[in-house]
Amino acid sequence: MQLSHNTILITGGTSGIGLAFAQEFKQRDNTVIICGRREDRLNEITVQHPGIITRVCDVADEQQRRELVEWxxxxxxxxxxxxxxxxxQLLTDLTQPTDLSRVRSEIETNLIAPIHLSSLLAPHLRDKNGAAIINISSGLAFAPLAFMPVYCATKAAVHSITLSLRHQLKDTHVKVFEIAPPAVDTELGHDRREDKSQSHGGMPVADFIAGAIDALQNDTYEAAIGQAEHLRTKREELFDAMNNQ
Structure with a gap:
């Protein structure tokens, strides 16, 4: 994949992996557009990272997704x-009556939004040189943590959807990638932490981005980074180990 002179939209770009991707691609002479729900955070990024273009959008909302693509x-x-x-990424106890609003939030953000945005942009991307769709899944797509089953299920579905999308676009110029992170040191998963500003540890974001960029540069269409590779290749063994601690 060509890593410079692109125009790139990154969803969830206000922190963590999304913001790190934005900074990396901006340094590589790309036009970078990020979207997120938090207008205050987007305004901060505009000041802190001149040149990154921002757009307020809650990708869990269908109409906002349509308006984003039109804009x-x-x-x-x-x-x-x-x-x-x-x-x-939310905690869900399936042995108790489930709060379906939380379940819908995870499914809409993690799965329906990538499906919808990809389908809305695919006709446009077919005519573009160097076109690509990059889906961020998770090592937990292959070996889930049982206390966050909906999150893991959505990421498994992202893996499956990516395979199908890649096949459907095989006769076009659009490359379709899946990047599966391990636990990365971001704020993802703050639902289960008392201090919501605390990260959960894991691979440094810079190390993850380096692995992801290497995969993209070498057209590795399915790349499990770091410990995510073990989750992919030893899924049954690691499922037991992770969930019996």
Missing amino acids: LVTNYPDVNILINNAGV
């Missing part, structure tokens, strides 16, 4: 790369 292709018609990064 994008109108104002940045050269857009040729979509990074479906936005994600929500």
Whole structure:
């Protein structure tokens, strides 16, 4: 994949992996557009990282997704790369009556949004040089943690959808990637922490980005980074180990 002179949309770009991708691609002479729900955070990023273009959008909302794509292709018609990064990770106890609003939030953000955005942009991307769709899944797509089953299920579905999308676009110029992170040191998963600003540890974000960039540069269409590779290749063994601690 070409890593410079692209126009890139990154969802969930206000922190963590999304913001790190934005900074990395901006340094590589790309036009970078990020979206997120938090307008105050987007305003901060505009000041802290001049040149990164921002757009308020809650990708869990269907109408906002449609408006995002309409705005994008109108104002940045050269857009040729979509990074479906936005994600929500919540605790869910399936042995108790479930709060379906939380379940719907995870499914809408983690799965329906990438499906919808990819389908809305695919006709536009077919005509673009260097076009790509990059889906961020998770090592937990292969070996789930049982205390966050909905999150893991959505990421397993992202893995499956990516395989199908890659097949459907095989006769076009659009490359379709899946990048599966391990636990990365971001704020993802704050639902289970008392201090919501605390990260959960894991691989440093910079190390993850380096692995992801290497995969993209070498057209590794399915790349499990770091410990995520073990989750992919030893899924049954590690499922027992992780969930019996």
